[in-house]
Amino acid sequence: MTTLAATSPAAARSAASAPRVVNVLRLHLTNKWTTLGTPLLILAFIFLVNYVIWLLIYTSTPGGDREAVQGTQYSGSIAYVFIYMAIIGIQVVLRTFPFALGFSVTRRDFAFGSALLFGVLSVIYAAILTIMSYIEQATDGWGVGGHMFSTVWYGTGSLPERFSQEFFGLLLFFFVGAAVSTVYLRWRALGQMLLWGIIVLIGLAAVTLITLTNNWSAVGQWFVDAGSYGVVLWTLPITAIAALFGFRVLRRATPVS
Amino acid sequence: MTVIEDGRPIFVQIAEQIENEIIDGTLPEEGQIPSTNEFAAFHRINPATAGKGVNVLVENGTLYKKRGIGMFVATGARERLLVIRRDEFEKQFIRPLVTEAAKLGITREQLVALLQKEA
Amino acid sequence: MSVIEITNLTKRYGNVLAVNDVSLSLEPDKIHGLLGRNGAGKTTLMQLLTGQDFASYGTISVFGAAPVENAHVLRQLCFIKESQKYPEDFRVKHVFRNAPLFFENWHAAFADQLIGEFRLPLNRRIKKLSRGQLSSLGVIVGLASRAPLTFFDEPYLGLDAVARQLFYDRLLEDFAEHPRTVILSTHLIDEVQNLLEHVVVIDQGRILVDSDAEELRGSATTIAGTARAVDEFTAGRTVISRQGLGSLAQATVSRLSAEDRAAAAAAGLDISPVSLQQLVVSLSGAAESASQADNAAQAARGSRGERTLQAERTVQAERTSQKGQDR
Numbered sequence: 001m002t003t004l005a006a007t008s009p010a011a012a013r014s015a016a017s018a019p020r021v022v023n024v025l026r027l028h029l030t031n032k033w034t035t036l037g038t039p040l041l042i043l044a045f046i047f048l049v050n051y052v053i054w055l056l057i058y059t060s061t062p063g064g065d066r067e068a069v070q071g072t073q074y075s076g077s078i079a080y081v082f083i084y085m086a087i088i089g090i091q092v093v094l095r096t097f098p099f100a101l102g103f104s105v106t107r108r109d110f111a112f113g114s115a116l117l118f119g120v121l122s123v124i125y126a127a128i129l130t131i132m133s134y135i136e137q138a139t140d141g142w143g144v145g146g147h148m149f150s151t152v153w154y155g156t157g158s159l160p161e162r163f164s165q166e167f168f169g170l171l172l173f174f175f176v177g178a179a180v181s182t183v184y185l186r187w188r189a190l191g192q193m194l195l196w197g198i199i200v201l202i203g204l205a206a207v208t209l210i211t212l213t214n215n216w217s218a219v220g221q222w223f224v225d226a227g228s229y230g231v232v233l234w235t236l237p238i239t240a241i242a243a244l245f246g247f248r249v250l251r252r253a254t255p256v257s
Numbered sequence: 258m259t260v261i262e263d264g265r266p267i268f269v270q271i272a273e274q275i276e277n278e279i280i281d282g283t284l285p286e287e288g289q290i291p292s293t294n295e296f297a298a299f300h301r302i303n304p305a306t307a308g309k310g311v312n313v314l315v316e317n318g319t320l321y322k323k324r325g326i327g328m329f330v331a332t333g334a335r336e337r338l339l340v341i342r343r344d345e346f347e348k349q350f351i352r353p354l355v356t357e358a359a360k361l362g363i364t365r366e367q368l369v370a371l372l373q374k375e376a
Numbered sequence: 377m378s379v380i381e382i383t384n385l386t387k388r389y390g391n392v393l394a395v396n397d398v399s400l401s402l403e404p405d406k407i408h409g410l411l412g413r414n415g416a417g418k419t420t421l422m423q424l425l426t427g428q429d430f431a432s433y434g435t436i437s438v439f440g441a442a443p444v445e446n447a448h449v450l451r452q453l454c455f456i457k458e459s460q461k462y463p464e465d466f467r468v469k470h471v472f473r474n475a476p477l478f479f480e481n482w483h484a485a486f487a488d489q490l491i492g493e494f495r496l497p498l499n500r501r502i503k504k505l506s507r508g509q510l511s512s513l514g515v516i517v518g519l520a521s522r523a524p525l526t527f528f529d530e531p532y533l534g535l536d537a538v539a540r541q542l543f544y545d546r547l548l549e550d551f552a553e554h555p556r557t558v559i560l561s562t563h564l565i566d567e568v569q570n571l572l573e574h575v576v577v578i579d580q581g582r583i584l585v586d587s588d589a590e591e592l593r594g595s596a597t598t599i600a601g602t603a604r605a606v607d608e609f610t611a612g613r614t615v616i617s618r619q620g621l622g623s624l625a626q627a628t629v630s631r632l633s634a635e636d637r638a639a640a641a642a643a644g645l646d647i648s649p650v651s652l653q654q655l656v657v658s659l660s661g662a663a664e665s666a667s668q669a670d671n672a673a674q675a676a677r678g679s680r681g682e683r684t685l686q687a688e689r690t691v692q693a694e695r696t697s698q699k700g701q702d703r
Contacts, residue, residue: 015476015477016451016476016478016479016480016482017480020451023477023478026474026477027474030463030466030470030473030474031463031465031466031470033465034465091464095461095465096463098460098461099460099461099462102455102460102461103475103478103479104451104454104455104478104479105450105478106427106445106447106450107445108447251445254423254428254429254430255428255461263593263650263652264593264597264648264649264650264651265594266591266593267570267590267593268590293552294549294552294553297548297552298545298548298552300570301544301548301570301571302548302570303548303571303589304548304552305573306570306589306590309590
């Protein structure tokens with residue numbers, strides 16, 4: 001309790017007079033396990049599982065053939081990390097919104113503070129992933145030719161390319177997750193069902209359209225032409241739409257139970 | 258009279274309580290009375306209500322205020338309260354007593370005798 | 377200058393009018409009671425006042441401006457909601473770590489004192505707290521925030537008698553030293569009635585009473601006796617509620633003068649004061665039967681049936697408040 005008492009009234013006043021948006025960020029970071037601890041543990045776990053597999057392949061090939069492990073450059077295991085970011089996006093908004101409003105925060109400040117959190121987390125994780133991709137290359141796949149952070153998809157370009165790929169990718173997942181949870185906050189379960197229904201319908205329509213017009217090769221070609229960096233840049237408008245959509249929905253949401 | 262009753266304004270009850278304590282000497286003349294907040298905390302009542310009770314007595318001159326110090330019992334307050342209370346006593350107790358006695362056929366002499374027995 | 381000014385406020389959820397054309401003005405630096413039965417519209421009204429919900433119709437002004445999305449207004453208030461949700465991974469200490477960030481007048485030493493007095497375990501997860509501990513947490517945040525406008529919504533569900541007394545004592549002490557506007561919403565009226573300076577009674581989304589607490593005390597009296605004597609006495613008076621049992625009856629009537637009292641006593645009627653709780657129960661019942669009186673079928677049933685119904689309702693209201701207490 002002495003730690004709490006250390007905050008004098010004057011200190012409290014200065015803490016509360018900091019920009020609300022910054023204080024919302026601090027609120028989000030209260031429990032660092034949720035936003036930093038758990039995702040890093042998951043990342044470590046995925047890496048460990050991968051490493052065991054690489055080791056198994058490496059030791060079972062005659063003479064320790066690194067080329068045999070080269071197939072892992074098509075690995076998509078890093079996707080789990082991105083998907084987990086979407087889950088954080090959902091959790092952060094869903095769990096903290098009623099509490100923040102209870103602490104007299106406006107929806108606007110809550111939205112901007114949450115966006116700030118996603119930016120900060122994206123920088124942190126993008127930096128970690130970028131550093132890991134360089135280590136992976138320098139150690140020639142952790143000594144066994146394994147690939148997780150640098151694959152044919154990404155993590156192989158220049159430093160700004162690698163970093164911005166990770167950064168924009170992470171942002172996309174955070175904001176899409178957050179947008180999904182704002183729909184729940186505003187319209188509850190019914191809104192969720194409608195949202196997913198619409199997403200599935202759009203997806204099906206796109207697949208049907210591409211299949212009927214025999215355009216799958218064109219789609220594949222587009223991804224190849226755009227390159228991994230180009231594809232990531234294309235996430236920007238989607239991220240912006242998700243952010244704007246989430247903001248508009250949140251502005252009329254209520255924490256009514 | 259430390260318990261607040263239902264159905265009567267609290268400030269009236271607070272004023273009455275202070276008066277009673279002045280009459281029985283608990284609060285001597287020129288002595289300081291507890292602060293409004295002390296009354297409020299003691300009776301678990303709203304401070305504004307306690308203040309209203311005290312103010313009634315300030316307005317009728319029973320108490321007076323020393324700026325920055327507190328409330329004090331005015332000189333002569335006890336004597337004045339006694340006059341008022343004796344007057345009320347007559348109205349509230351003696352008159353109904355006499356009326357009721359007459360209703361029950363108790364004569365004046367019997368009534369006096371009864372009172373003497375009680376006293 | 378009032379802290380809160382509401383005009384023709386209405387909040388509709390589907391077909392339900394949770395708040396129905398309410399106009400109200402509350403003065404600063406007072407403890408106001410917002411009283412009424414469960415589901416009367418108390419919480420909805422406070423959610424509207426704190427910008428957590430949106431009005432269907434009407435205007436709200438808090439500290440001179442609309443509260444919705446108004447950071448300047450919101451940072452001056454603290455709303456302790458009975459059903460407040462906390463982030464799932466939060467422990468008690470996390471709430472206190474964040475409070476100074478959002479309440480400018482937050483007093484950490486006072487919070488520490490209250491945490492000790494209410495015996496709140498700082499390291500426990502919020503999810504694991506009992507109902508009483510959850511209420512304690514809200515009470516402590518509400519008191520230590522020292523917000524210029526503090527709302528307590530049913531703040532003591534699950535609190536034992538000792539903790540409730542502690543809350544009243546600390547509220548009065550701190551209010552005396554740091555005057556501010558407090559709105560205390562509850563259906564447990566008996567315990568808090570002496571703390572209040574102003575009383576608002578709400579029922580079915582409408583304001584029944586908006587009055588100085590002291591004026592309300594003694595504004596009603598219950599008389600009891602034979603049905604004939606009661607009816608004779610109440611003829612031509614405002615009867616708030618009436619109950620009958622065979623040849624006996626009792627009625628709650630509005631303020632009686634000294635002569636009225638003497639007359640009632642002469643007629644052999646018992647006179648007893650009406651507590652605020654009883655008054656609210658009677659008024660809520662009366663409002664309900666008044667709204668039902670519009671119903672022609674109801675009227676056709678005759679006065680006798682109506683009376684019994686009303687008595688039942690009073691009993692029901694008491695049961696409801698009892699239930700809330702047990703929860």
